[in-house]
Amino acid sequence: MTKRPLPWREAWDLALYADDGFFRTSRPAEHFRTSAHLGGFAAAVAELIARTRARTVVDLGAGGGELLTALLPLVGADVRLIGVEVADRPETLPSSISWLPSLPDRIEGLLIANEWLDNIPCDVVEMAQDGRVRHVLVDPDTGAETFGGECDSEWLRTWWPLSEPGERAEIGATRDAAWADAVARVDGTAVAIDYGHRRADRPPFGTLRSYAAGREVDVVPDGSRDVTAHVAVDAVAHAAGATLHRQRDVLAGLGVDAGRPPLDLARTDPSAYLRRLAAAGEAGELLASGGLGDFWWLVTGPLGRGTLSP
Template sequence: MTTALYGPDGFFTRAAEGPADHFRTSVHASPLFAGALLRLIRDVDAALGHPATLDVVDVGAGRGELLAALHALLDTDPAPGLARRVRFTGVEVAARPAGLPADISWQRYVPEHLTGMLLATEWLDNVPLDVAEVDAEGRARRVLVDPATGQERLGPDVDPADRFWLSRWWPAARPGDRIEIGWPRDVAWADAVAALRRGCALAVDYGHLRSARPALGTLTGYRQGRQVPPRPDGSTDVTAHVAVDSAAAAAGTAYRIISQRAALRALGVGGGRPPLELARTDPAAYLRALSSAGAAGELIDPAGLGAHWWLLHEVGIELRGTMLAMSELASESSTQRRTNVITGAPAEGMA
């Protein structure tokens, strides 16, 4: 999986194509997503006391689409104070894309000693991992794959580090179950969060929790906008959902896990249709509002992008009283809040 995604001719390192040619994320779906993140960035900036330099780092930046969108929003900001203080950095294995604004830096590794906002939108699902399957004797064995054909076979037993992670985060698997061993993602996320001196780290991704792990796994592929078998030959995006609670506990700091639907609604992305009266008084404004409502609906659709999880860590700050504080989710029913918002302390994990 590592070679297929990040090798010399890997899916993410090819110069000719970008990820957006193969799959659609929240960033690509609508500028409303970047607008919501900018509101969160403003909250983080305020919680930090408006520092002289505010880092905004996008890990797994693709071709810079999110940073370019945030940059454009700040360029038109009527209050330019934040724009003058923001330092944008894209972190990606691919070369710097053409046309990116010159003041967005581009590098291969997460910079250290950050003060501000660290973002990772659909990055963790592409951090390579091993897949195991439980055999008839109940042993978890690695799944080996031929890159040329995609044909799979069972290999040796998983190693002790894998077994330790499985016992904590993916227990009670039955013969035939497939398991996606998530500790490499935990390490990657913990390392990224550790680069943050003060501020907020946010991962956005498809995922699952220990209480509802998928018995058959989630490993799949995407190519040219279609879901395809996950052949690791460099031509295909190979991805698996994230064990979000495991990654949360690994970071060593308090966290909040929120559904994208709840998070975006708290940040002002509602998806409500404009009133019909507007169609009579200002037809052009009505059409714009209707288009925006459709885009918002896609972002918060619980059967689609709205099913993403937002994993939020506050490092040296508190966002209480801001848009993503739990009190801001009061519009959800108590049952929905239990589903949509999970909090945890660094030593607790998700028991």
């Protein structure tokens, strides 16, 4: 029997990735919407593929293969599309898309990971009333928390120092190591896309959250719901040698345009007008301040050197 309560990192890992874990038993799209589910996103990634002349595209944490499926008609037949995902290959995935359980040793081309880092489990810590930083333990069935042992973390001192009792942090060292490892395999461009914070704007109480069936729910690592936390993007970027950009800037540079179609089109070609209106709505969602537009792109490779942001 599993010892309870567990350190958050262990409980989180089991909740998402054990045999009966959340991502092994359900697809992300059944529970929440990501950029990869919106039309204009694949077109922007196709533009990125064209600009980088990538011949292989690896989608890490590919979910239900939505991005790769949308890319298929947009890229040439000479571009290899590979999904890396702990969940099984979706039954309806086009046969030309490859599906792997783990990253290949070498990737020549483009590596993209949308909303992957936020699902990498972290240790969670809190400053107790006596001023000591303690590990937070959690009961996987109820989400009830207790304090564990004292935490001595160089990562915390460097990236997310706590100063007041009650303040909490998610220790992002696991994410730094995971993305640095992924990037080290790439000859080409690597992009991680996620919600996050930098040292100047860390949330004082952390950002541990759960989502299920389209809404935010109590944070409980019981396998029935997502467990996620925003990414300390400056720490990951430092570990992987990446540059940081806002999604709204990158996507605008890659041609995503939320402008409404001309009203005249509604008279001359109503169905084209409606199609373009819907596309403009999705583009607006991808670029929105306070929403997906605020997401961070961590870019490594030629496109990271100042050519992505306007």
